[in-house]
Amino acid sequence: MYRTTVRKIASNYNTLRVPKRTLSNDASAGISSTNSAKFNSALLACSTFQEDEKLGMRNMIGQYDIAIVGGGMVGIAFACALSSMPLTKQLKVAIIDSNPALGRRDCIEKTDLPDPRVSTVTPATISFFKDVGAWDYVQQNRHAFFDKMQVWDYTGLGYTRYNARDVGKEILGCVVENKVLHASLLSCLQKSDFHKTIYPSRLTSMALQSHSKEVESKLPGAKLCDHGSFVKLDLSNGDSLFAKLVVGADGAKSYVRELAGLKTTGWNYSQNAIICTVEHNVENQCAWQRFLPTGPIALLPIGDRFSNIVWTMSPKESSERKTMNEDDFVKAVNHALDYGYGPHPQSSSVSNYGDRLSWLIADMTSSSKECFEVPPKVVKIASERMVFPLSLLHSNDYASNRVVLIGDAAHTVHPLAGQGVNLGFGDATVLSKVISDGISIGSDIGEISLLRKFEAERKPANIMMMALLDGFQKAYTVDFGPLNVLRAAAFHAAQFITPLKKNIISYATGEQKWPLFS
Amino acid sequence: MASKSLKLCRALCNNTQHGRNIFLALSASRASQRIQRRLFSNDPQPDLVDPPSTSPSEKPQSHDTRRNEGGAGRRPFSSSLNDVELAKFSAIAETWWDPVGPFKPLHAMNPTRVSFIRSALCRHFRKDPSSAKPFEGLRIVDVGCGGGILSEPLARMGATVVGIDAVEKNTKIARLHAELDPVTSSIEYCCTTAEKLVEEQRKFDAVIALEVIEHVADPAEFCKSLAALTDTNGATVISTINRSMRSYATAIVAAEYLLHWLPRGTHQWSSFLTPEELVLILQRASISVQEIAGFVYNPLTGRWALSDDLSVNFIAFGTKNMNSQ
Numbered sequence: 021m022y023r024t025t026v027r028k029i030a031s032n033y034n035t036l037r038v039p040k041r042t043l044s045n046d047a048s049a050g051i052s053s054t055n056s057a058k059f060n061s062a063l064l065a066c067s068t069f070q071e072d073e074k075l076g077m078r079n080m081i082g083q084y085d086i087a088i089v090g091g092g093m094v095g096i097a098f099a100c101a102l103s104s105m106p107l108t109k110q111l112k113v114a115i116i117d118s119n120p121a122l123g124r125r126d127c128i129e130k131t132d133l134p135d136p137r138v139s140t141v142t143p144a145t146i147s148f149f150k151d152v153g154a155w156d157y158v159q160q161n162r163h164a165f166f167d168k169m170q171v172w173d174y175t176g177l178g179y180t181r182y183n184a185r186d187v188g189k190e191i192l193g194c195v196v197e198n199k200v201l202h203a204s205l206l207s208c209l210q211k212s213d214f215h216k217t218i219y220p221s222r223l224t225s226m227a228l229q230s231h232s233k234e235v236e237s238k239l240p241g242a243k244l245c246d247h248g249s250f251v252k253l254d255l256s257n258g259d260s261l262f263a264k265l266v267v268g269a270d271g272a273k274s275y276v277r278e279l280a281g282l283k284t285t286g287w288n289y290s291q292n293a294i295i296c297t298v299e300h301n302v303e304n305q306c307a308w309q310r311f312l313p314t315g316p317i318a319l320l321p322i323g324d325r326f327s328n329i330v331w332t333m334s335p336k337e338s339s340e341r342k343t344m345n346e347d348d349f350v351k352a353v354n355h356a357l358d359y360g361y362g363p364h365p366q367s368s369s370v371s372n373y374g375d376r377l378s379w380l381i382a383d384m385t386s387s388s389k390e391c392f393e394v395p396p397k398v399v400k401i402a403s404e405r406m407v408f409p410l411s412l413l414h415s416n417d418y419a420s421n422r423v424v425l426i427g428d429a430a431h432t433v434h435p436l437a438g439q440g441v442n443l444g445f446g447d448a449t450v451l452s453k454v455i456s457d458g459i460s461i462g463s464d465i466g467e468i469s470l471l472r473k474f475e476a477e478r479k480p481a482n483i484m485m486m487a488l489l490d491g492f493q494k495a496y497t498v499d500f501g502p503l504n505v506l507r508a509a510a511f512h513a514a515q516f517i518t519p520l521k522k523n524i525i526s527y528a529t530g531e532q533k534w535p536l537f538s
Numbered sequence: 539m540a541s542k543s544l545k546l547c548r549a550l551c552n553n554t555q556h557g558r559n560i561f562l563a564l565s566a567s568r569a570s571q572r573i574q575r576r577l578f579s580n581d582p583q584p585d586l587v588d589p590p591s592t593s594p595s596e597k598p599q600s601h602d603t604r605r606n607e608g609g610a611g612r613r614p615f616s617s618s619l620n621d622v623e624l625a626k627f628s629a630i631a632e633t634w635w636d637p638v639g640p641f642k643p644l645h646a647m648n649p650t651r652v653s654f655i656r657s658a659l660c661r662h663f664r665k666d667p668s669s670a671k672p673f674e675g676l677r678i679v680d681v682g683c684g685g686g687i688l689s690e691p692l693a694r695m696g697a698t699v700v701g702i703d704a705v706e707k708n709t710k711i712a713r714l715h716a717e718l719d720p721v722t723s724s725i726e727y728c729c730t731t732a733e734k735l736v737e738e739q740r741k742f743d744a745v746i747a748l749e750v751i752e753h754v755a756d757p758a759e760f761c762k763s764l765a766a767l768t769d770t771n772g773a774t775v776i777s778t779i780n781r782s783m784r785s786y787a788t789a790i791v792a793a794e795y796l797l798h799w800l801p802r803g804t805h806q807w808s809s810f811l812t813p814e815e816l817v818l819i820l821q822r823a824s825i826s827v828q829e830i831a832g833f834v835y836n837p838l839t840g841r842w843a844l845s846d847d848l849s850v851n852f853i854a855f856g857t858k859n860m861n862s863q
C-alpha cells in the first residue's frame with residue numbers, strides 16, 4: 021500500500037521524486053505532525069548525503085553491517101553474542117551510546133555497597149553468559165544464588181514454597197547487580213578481537229537509503245524500492261554512519277522505535293515501586309515475595325548480608341515512604357514481611373485446601389511438606405531509595421525494513437519478577453542466532469523476512485511473560501473477598517500439583533517457551 | 539533397458555540416503571517404458587524427439603507446435619529455449635524482488651534450497667561449513683538466474699558468480715538489484731544461454747539451475763549443456779517440480795488458480811520431470827546424482843523444509859563423472 025503511494029508520487033511529480041524515505045511501516049500511515057516533521061528532516065539529511073556522494077565523501081563515512089543503538093545490558097549482550105559465533109564474529113559492528121561507562125574499563129570494588137538496581141538472572145541467562153564468556157567476571161563480583169523461593173499473601177490463607185530440587189536443578193536463579201552484568205559483558209567484548217566501533221554519542225535521525233530514483237530511470241516499474249541496502253544514521257555529535265541493519269537496544273523510550281514508526285501498546289498501573297538495598301544480621305538465601313493489599317513486596321538475596329527490596333504501592337504511599345526516616349522505613353519493611361496486614365498462613369488451612377483439591381493433586385513434592393518461614397529481619401538500609409512508576413509497554417512489531425528492536429525497546433515490564441532483562445537477553449540470543457543462520461545461507465541480514473523469524477520466535481515468549489506479570493498485577497492489587505479465596509486456592513494448587521509447579525518454575529527460569537500449551 | 543535403469547537406481551540407493559524414494563517412485567510410476575520413449579533419444583535434434591501422441595498422458599499438441607516454431611534450425615545453439623515459456627517470464631520481470639509478488643514461492647523456498655546447496659557443496663569441495671564465506675574460490679554459474687534470487691546468496695557466501703538468463707529484462711533487474719549491496723555487485727549477469735557458454739568453452743566448479751528445467755524445450759539437451767559447463771570433479775545442482783498428482787494439485791491448482799501465487803499457465807504439468815527421469819537424463823550426461831531431497835511446505839509457518847518426500851518439489855545434487863571429457 022505504502023509502496024503504491026510512493027510510486028504514484030514518483031510518477032506524478034517527476035521532478036520531485038522521493039529518492040529516500042524515512043523508515044516506516046504501513047501502520048504509520050496516520051502520520052502525526054511530529055512524525056511528518058521528522059520525515060522532512062530525514063529527507064533533508066538524505067539530500068545532504070547525496071551531496072556527500074557527489075563530492076566522493078562516502079568513503080569517509082563508516083559503513084557497518086550492524087549498528088547497535090544503545091549499549092545497555094541488552095545491546096552489549098547482543099554484541100557479545102555476535103562476537104562469540106563463528107559466522108557472526110566477522111561482522112563489522114558499531115555501538116552507539118553516550119553512556120560514559122562504555123568508554124572506560126570499569127573496575128567494580130567488591131567492598132562497594134550493592135547498587136539497588138539488580139536483576140534476577142535465570143539459568144537460561146546464566147548459560148548465555150557462560151557461552152559468551154562473561155560469567156567468570158560475574159562470579160568474581162558480588163552475586164547471590166538462591167535455591168528456594170517463598171510466595172505468600174497477607175490473608176494468611178496460602179503460601180507456596182518453590183525448591184530447585186522440584187525440577188531437578190541446583191538453583192532457581194541468581195541475583196546480580198545490573199552494573200555487574202553490564203561490566204562483565206563489556207569486559208568480555210573488550211577482550212575479544214571482534215570488529216566493533218563505539219560511537220560515544222546519541223542517535224538523532226535515521227533514513228533508509230533507497231535507490232528507487234536510479235532504478236525508476238533505468239527500468240520503469242521495477243519494484244526494488246523496498247530494498248535500499250543501507251540505513252544512514254546521524255548522531256548528535258555530527259557523525260554519520262551507514263549500516264545494513266539497525267538494532268534498537270535503546271531502552272523503554274526507544275527513539276529507534278519511534279523513528280521506524282513502530283507502534284506500541286501499553287499502560288501505566290498508577291503504581292510505583294520503591295527499590296533499595298537493605299542489610300540483615302544473617303545471610304539471606306531465599307527469594308521472598310509477599311502479596312499485600314497495595315501490591316507485592318519482594319526481598320531478594322544479593323550476597324553477603326545484603327538483600328534487595330522491590331516494593332510496589334500507590335504513588336502517594338511511595339513518596340511518603342521514600343522520604344520517611346530510615347528507622348521508620350526499616351520498621352515498615354519488617355512489618356510488611358511479617359505480621360503486617362494479616363496473619364502468617366496456617367498449616368491447618370494448608371491441609372484443608374489440600375483435601376479440597378485432592379482430585380487435582382499429583383504426586384507430592386518434597387517442598388509441599390516444607391513449612392512456612394519468616395524472612396530474615398532487615399536491620400538497616402544500605403542505599404538510596406529509588407522510586408519509579410510501573411508500566412507495561414509492548415511494541416506491536418519488533419521489525420521493519422532493516423530495523424529490529426530488542427530488550428526494553430521491544431517490551432518493558434515492571435520489575436515485579438526481576439524478569440525484564442532476562443527477556444532482553446533472550447532476544448539478544450535469538451537475534452544473533454537468526455542472523456547467523458541468515459549468514460550461513462547468504463541472506464541479506466537486514467532483510468525483513470529474516471528479521472520476522474526473530475520476531476516470530478520472541479514475540480509469543482515475551483507476550484506470555486508480560487501477560488503473566490500483568491495477571492499477577494491485577495490479581496494482587498484488587499482486594500475482593502472471594503478473589504482472596506481463589507488466590508489462596510491458586511497458591512495451594514501451585515503448592516501441590518507438581519506438573520503445574522514444574523511448569524511455573526521452568527518458565528520462571530527461562531527454560532520453557534510455552535508453559536500453557538506444552 | 540528397464541532393468542538396466544532399475545539397476546542404476548539401486549546403485550544410487552547405496553550412494554544416497556534418499557535413494558529409497560527414487561526406487562519407490564520408479565516402481566510406483568511403472569513408467570520406465572515411457573521414460574525410454576520420452577527422454578532417451580540420443581539425438582540432439584529436438585524435432586526428432588518422439589511425437590507426444592505415443593503416450594496419451596504426454597505433452598499437449600500445442601507444446602509441440604511451439605517447439606517447432608522455435609525451430610532448431612533457426613537457433614542451432616539454443617535448443618533449450620522455449621519462446622512461450624520465456625514470454626511468461628518477460629511479462630512479470632519487474633516483480634522479481636517483490637516479496638509478495640509472483641515470485642513469492644521462490645523467495646520463501648530460497649533459505650531451504652540454499653542450505654541444501656551449502657551442505658552439498660561444502661562436503662563435496664571440502665569447504666569449512668563454519669565459515670561465513672565457505673564458497674570462496676568457487677566459480678559458480680546460476681543458469682536461468684531470473685532476478686538473482688539465488689545468485690545473491692551465493693555471492694555473499696563467497697562464490698564468484700555468473701548469472702545467466704535467456705530473458706534480458708531478468709538480467710537487467712538482477713544487475714540493478716545486485717548493485718544495491720557492495721558484496722553482490724561483483725556478480726556477472728549475462729543474457730545468454732547455457733549452450734552459448736558451452737560454445738565459449740566456459741567451465742565452472744558448480745553449475746546450478748533451479749526451477750528452470752521445467753521451462754526449457756529439451757531437458758535432456760539442457761542437462762548435457764549443464765554437464766559440459768561443469769569442470770572435472772565439479773558439481774551440478776538442479777531443482778524442479780515432480781510430475782505427480784500431488785504436484786498437479788499443489789503447483790498448478792493451488793499455486794496458480796486458488797492462491798494466485800503464480801500467473802495461470804506458468805507451469806505446463808506435462809513437461810515436469812519425475813526424480814527418476816531427472817536422474818536418468820543426468821546420468822546420460824555423465825552426471826551422477828549423489829543426493830536428492832524434497833521440499834515440503836508448511837502452510838502454518840509459511841516456510842519450506844527439506845524432506846524425503848519428493849512428490850512435489852525436489853532438488854538433486856550430482857557430480858561430474860571422472861572419465862568424461
Ligand SMILES: Cc1cc2nc3c(=O)[nH]c(=O)nc-3n(C[C@H](O)[C@H](O)[C@H](O)COP(=O)(O)OP(=O)(O)OC[C@H]3O[C@@H](n4cnc5c(N)ncnc54)[C@H](O)[C@@H]3O)c2cc1C
Nearest residue numbers: 090092093094117222223270271427428435438439440441
Ligand atoms: C529504575 C529502574 C529499576 C529497574 N529495576 C529492575 C530490577 O530490579 N530487575 C529487573 O529485571 N529489571 C529492572 N529494571 C528494568 C531493567 O533495567 C531493564 O529491563 C534493562 O535495563 C533493559 O536493558 P536494555 O539494554 O534493553 O535497556 P537500557 O538498560 O534502558 O539501556 C538503553 C541504553 O540505550 C541508550 N540510549 C537511549 N537512547 C539512545 C539514543 N537515542 N542514542 C544512543 N543511545 C541511546 C542509553 O544510554 C542506555 O545505555 C529497572 C529499570 C529501571 C529504569
Ligand SMILES: C[S@@+](CC[C@H](N)C(=O)[O-])C[C@H]1O[C@@H](n2cnc3c(N)ncnc32)[C@H](O)[C@@H]1O
Nearest residue numbers: 618619627682683684687703704705748749750
Ligand atoms: C522459475 S524461474 C527460476 C529463477 C531462478 N533460477 C530461481 O530459482 O530463483 C526460471 C527462469 O529460467 C529462465 N529460463 C527459461 N528457459 C531458459 C533457458 N533455456 N536458458 C536460460 N534461462 C532460461 C527464465 O527466463 C526464468 O528467469
